[in-house]
Amino acid sequence: NEQTTSEEEQTNNEQTEEPAETEENKETNETDEGENSESTETEEAGTEEKYEAVDLGGRTIRIANHWDLTPQGGTELADALVERMKEVEEKYNITFEFIVIPWEEKVNQVTSSIIAGEPLADIVGLDSAQAASLIQEDYLIPLDDIVDLNDIYLPKKLQEMGTFHDKVYMFNNQLNQSGGMYYNKTMFEQAGLPDPYEQQQNGEWTWEAMLEAAKTLTTGDQYGMSADPNILAEYLISSNGGQILDTSTFEVMIDSPEAIEAYEFMASLYHEHRVIKPNEGNNWEDPRKYFSEGLVGMTQGWIWEAEGRAETSFEWGYVFWPKGPKGTDHQIPLSNSEGLTIPVGVEQPEIVYQIWEDMQLWDRSEEGVLEWFEQVMPSMEAIDTAAQMLDNISVNYWQAYNLQDAFHEMNENIATGAESPTQAVSSVKGEAQARVDEFIGKE
CATH class of the missing domain: 3.40.190.10 (Periplasmic binding protein-like II)
Incomplete structure (x- = not known):
C-alpha cells in the first residue's frame, strides 16, 4: 500500500486496516470488502433467508468510494463474494455500479449532489471526520430512521463504531482495527x-x-x-x-x-x-x-x-x-475509521441498506480477517495479539x-x-x- 505523507491524509490513514485481497486501496488502510470479524447474534444462515426479494425494475445501485469496491475474486472467500453479488443483482432486479471519486473531493461532491437533488450514489464510503461534517448539515440518513437496529445483521460493535450523536450513520461489514x-x-x-x-x-x-x-x-x-x-x-x-x-x-x-x-x-x-x-x-x-x-x-x-x-x-x-x-x-x-453511508435524497434507503446487508456473507464472519492475520503475521503470538485487539477497541x-x-x-x-x-x-x-x-x- 502506498502511504500518504501529508498531515491531513496521514490522519485519515492511521487507524484503518486492509486485508490482503484489496490491493486497490491506495489512500487508506481499511476495506469494506472483507468479512466482519465479530460474530453476529443471528443464526449462521444466509441473509437470503432473512430478506424477501423486491423487484426494483432494473434500477442501478451506485456505490462510491475513493477506491474501487468491486468484488474481485481470487480466493475461495473472494469468489464467494463475487457470486453473492450476482445473486443479489438477480434477486432484486438491479445492477451494481461502483464509482471511484478522489478522497479529497468526497464531501464537496456529496454536498453539491444533494443540493441538486440527485445524490451522486446510493451508498458512499466516508471516514468518520468526513461523515461528521455532513451529519452536521443533515446530509446523511441515520440507520435508526430506516431500519430496526435490533433486527439487522450489523453487529452492535460495528453499530457503535458508526454512531454520531446517538444515531448510527456509518456501517461496515468488517471489524478489523488495530494499533x-x-x-x-x-x-x-x-x-x-x-x-x-x-x-x-x-x-x-x-x-x-x-x-x-x-x-x-x-x-x-x-x-x-x-x-x-x-x-x-x-x-x-x-x-x-x-x-x-x-x-x-x-x-x-x-x-x-x-x-x-x-x-x-x-x-x-x-x-x-x-x-x-x-x-x-x-x-x-x-x-x-x-x-x-x-x-x-x-x-x-x-x-x-x-x-x-x-x-x-x-x-x-x-x-x-x-x-x-x-x-x-x-x-x-x-479516533478515525471508515464506513459506508446513505446520503439524504436516496430513493428507498431502507431497501438500499437491505440490499447491502444481503450482499454480505455474515455466516463466514471471522474467516476473512483471521485468514489475513495468519498470512501477514510471523508467529502465533502476533496472531493472538491481533485477535485480542478486536475485542479491545476504544x-x-x-x-x-x-x-x-x-x-x-x-x-x-x-x-x-x-x-x-x-x-x-x-x-x-x-x-x-x-x-x-x-x-x-x-x-
Missing part, C-alpha cells in the same frame, strides 16, 4: 530482555517495562524507539485512561491528570532518557523506516504494516501499546470535531523541547475548545 507496538524480537533476545508478548500476557507490559527496554536498547547509533509525536501522544493518553475529547460533553481533555501525565512521560522519553531516534523531516515515514532497517527496537504501528515487513533481516513481534499508571487495560484508540472520534491538526504543533514542541508539556497544553487548549464549540454550533 499497537512492533518490536525487534532479535534485538530483545540479544540484549537479554523479557519478551513483550510474555509481559503482555502476564499483565506486566507497562510504560515502565517499555522504558526499561528502550533504555537498554539505546546504545551507540541504536535507539530503543522511533515515534511520530502525534501518534505517540494519542497512544500515551489513551493507555493512561485519558481522552483528548469527551465526546459526550464536548470538552477538550488535554489538561486532565491522565493526559498531563502522558505528555510528561512523552517528554521524558525524548529529553531525559533520549530513547527515541529523532526523525529527519517526515514524522510519518521516518519511524517506520527506522524500525524496518533495524535501527530501533520498538515503534508504534498497525497490522497492515506487517505486509511490508516480511523481508526484514530480523525477527519481530507485535503487542498492545503498554499500559500507563492510570490505565486499567490494554486498548486500541480509534472508539473516540475526537478528530471529527475539527481537531485533526489542532495538536500537531503542540506535540512537535513537546518532542523538540520547545515547550514544556504544561506550557504546550495551556497554549492550545483554548483554541482547540473553540474549534469544537464552533463545530457543534455552541453559542
Whole structure:
C-alpha cells in the first residue's frame, strides 16, 4: 500500500486496516470488502433467508468510494463474494455500479449532489471526520430512521463504531482495527530482555517495562524507539485512561491528570532518557523506516504494516501499546475509521441498506480477517495479539470535531523541547475548545 505523507491524509490513514485481497486501496488502510470479524447474534444462515426479494425494475445501485469496491475474486472467500453479488443483482432486479471519486473531493461532491437533488450514489464510503461534517448539515440518513437496529445483521460493535450523536450513520461489514507496538524480537533476545508478548500476557507490559527496554536498547547509533509525536501522544493518553475529547460533553481533555501525565512521560522519553531516534523531516515515514532497517527496537504501528515487513533481516513481534499508571487495560484508540453511508435524497434507503446487508456473507464472519492475520503475521503470538485487539477497541472520534491538526504543533514542541508539556497544553487548549464549540454550533 502506498502511504500518504501529508498531515491531513496521514490522519485519515492511521487507524484503518486492509486485508490482503484489496490491493486497490491506495489512500487508506481499511476495506469494506472483507468479512466482519465479530460474530453476529443471528443464526449462521444466509441473509437470503432473512430478506424477501423486491423487484426494483432494473434500477442501478451506485456505490462510491475513493477506491474501487468491486468484488474481485481470487480466493475461495473472494469468489464467494463475487457470486453473492450476482445473486443479489438477480434477486432484486438491479445492477451494481461502483464509482471511484478522489478522497479529497468526497464531501464537496456529496454536498453539491444533494443540493441538486440527485445524490451522486446510493451508498458512499466516508471516514468518520468526513461523515461528521455532513451529519452536521443533515446530509446523511441515520440507520435508526430506516431500519430496526435490533433486527439487522450489523453487529452492535460495528453499530457503535458508526454512531454520531446517538444515531448510527456509518456501517461496515468488517471489524478489523488495530494499533499497537512492533518490536525487534532479535534485538530483545540479544540484549537479554523479557519478551513483550510474555509481559503482555502476564499483565506486566507497562510504560515502565517499555522504558526499561528502550533504555537498554539505546546504545551507540541504536535507539530503543522511533515515534511520530502525534501518534505517540494519542497512544500515551489513551493507555493512561485519558481522552483528548469527551465526546459526550464536548470538552477538550488535554489538561486532565491522565493526559498531563502522558505528555510528561512523552517528554521524558525524548529529553531525559533520549530513547527515541529523532526523525529527519517526515514524522510519518521516518519511524517506520527506522524500525524496518533495524535501527530501533520498538515503534508504534498497525497490522497492515506487517505486509511490508516480511523481508526484514530480523525477527519481530507485535503487542498492545503498554499500559500507563492510570490505565486499567490494554486498548486500541480509534479516533478515525471508515464506513459506508446513505446520503439524504436516496430513493428507498431502507431497501438500499437491505440490499447491502444481503450482499454480505455474515455466516463466514471471522474467516476473512483471521485468514489475513495468519498470512501477514510471523508467529502465533502476533496472531493472538491481533485477535485480542478486536475485542479491545476504544472508539473516540475526537478528530471529527475539527481537531485533526489542532495538536500537531503542540506535540512537535513537546518532542523538540520547545515547550514544556504544561506550557504546550495551556497554549492550545483554548483554541482547540473553540474549534469544537464552533463545530457543534455552541453559542
